[in-house]
Amino acid sequence: MASFRTRPGPGGRRVWQVRIKKQGYPEMARTFDLKTEAQVWAKQIESEMDRGIFMSRAEAENTTLGQLLDRYQREITTQKRGATMERSHLRMIGQDPVAHGFISGITGKELTAYKNRRLREVSASTLNRELNILSHVFTVAAQEWHIHLPWGNPVRLVSRPRVDDKRDRRLQGDEYARLMSAAATYGGEIGPLITWAIETAMRRGEIAAMRWDHLDGPSGPQCRQARVLLIPETKTGTPRRIPLSTTALAVLDGLPRRLDGRVFGVHTGSISRAFAEVCKAAGITGLTFHDLRHEATSRLFEKGLNPMQVAAITGHKTLQMLKRYTHLRAEDLVGMLG
Structure with a gap:
């Protein structure tokens, strides 16, 4: 069963730590800013354990997207013919704030915010290429590296911007x-x-x-x-x-x-x-x-x-x-x- 306690967090503020102990499963522990967040997480984990569908989130909760991108570049990108171009896209994704988050917490909401930030700097077609690469990163993580993604592939939850094929901007005058x-x-x-x-x-x-x-x-x-x-x-x-x-x-x-x-x-x-x-x-x-x-x-x-x-x-x-x-x-x- 889940147990809750408070402990000092960053900056001296109080945070909530929840622990779950259940026979036949590894002990689970996680810290949240709010008790309600801790209760929601504990309820989800206990429900999965009761139904026999629990999968450990440990690796996803301790791996940032940036670290996942680095591994993908080392093990997957280097095998591709267009490795140089893909490395460039991976570098740009890695420079965005979303890369600092743990992959267990990256949902469609976080990636939609990423999409909106990138559209201020790049074209819709460039962003769609980045999202395609990012989607394959999550697919490889789940299927080949067996990292459990609580939300599945979050890129599938993001709407794609329409590519304007009619753009004809040229230099004018001076x-x-x-x-x-x-x-x-x-x-x-x-x-x-x-x-x-x-x-x-x-x-x-x-x-x-x-x-x-x-x-x-x-x-x-x-x-x-x-x-x-x-x-x-x-x-x-x-x-x-x-x-x-x-x-x-x-x-x-x-x-x-x-x-x-x-x-x-x-x-x-x-x-x-x-x-x-x-x-x-x-x-x-x-x-x-x-x-x-x-x-x-x-x-x-x-x-x-x-x-x-x-x-x-x-x-x-x-x-x-x-x-x-x-x-x-x-x-x-x-x-x-x-």
Whole structure:
């Protein structure tokens, strides 16, 4: 049966400790701020024991989501072809306050709050990818690591945001000049990152994962002269090689060589945050870093490349997928009609 007692808690405040002793089951103990919370928990545990369906929550009650993410990255992510991209998503989830909570207490309510926080920083499609990864983390924990989740897979209790496939935001007027001016004031690598994204149509995660040895050309300092970049890990899982414009080469020429071999010393989350700050300083609204990929892809069409050529650079799988990225302005097509 359950027994309750008070004890000093953090900061000297009183907390309630409940213990459950029942023959044939391990002794259970847990501490709560309120006696009513302790009584509800004890009633649930005793009911499960009486019905013979009790499963120990010890591991779930002593493992944080952050620790679970670390284990998943070590044991599962490393076996995947898109490991670099997934590690980036796991890193962003791990930086959210939800990662500090014990997995036994993570419910749909906590993950809905996480969803709302992330939507202030990332697109709906990015959030849905994070939720998909998080759902698989909980599935692996339950099915392969045999960690009892009191609430089941809590991601299934969270509604998914609708992905707006009609987004067609492009740079307008002097926005590029304003962006670059604000980026120069902001400092760091955000200026080169903006130009690079527009010149290459690369995704944010692909840019963050770039390495100097991905450039096709002579090794050492001469690799700056290479005109082709290998992207070994992509969102679609298919590696691709893209040509580099003279403007893209100028960006590389202005970057220092890092000891870790990476071209840019940033992660995906820091790119988004820096870009948001630069847009705010430049007085630009409704523009995300991913919109630069829309801009870059549309510019490729405006230069006269055909869909197959554009797809080879951008990595889009089908022409249907490319339609939402072209958004060619009628004024720019007049000269091509004669």
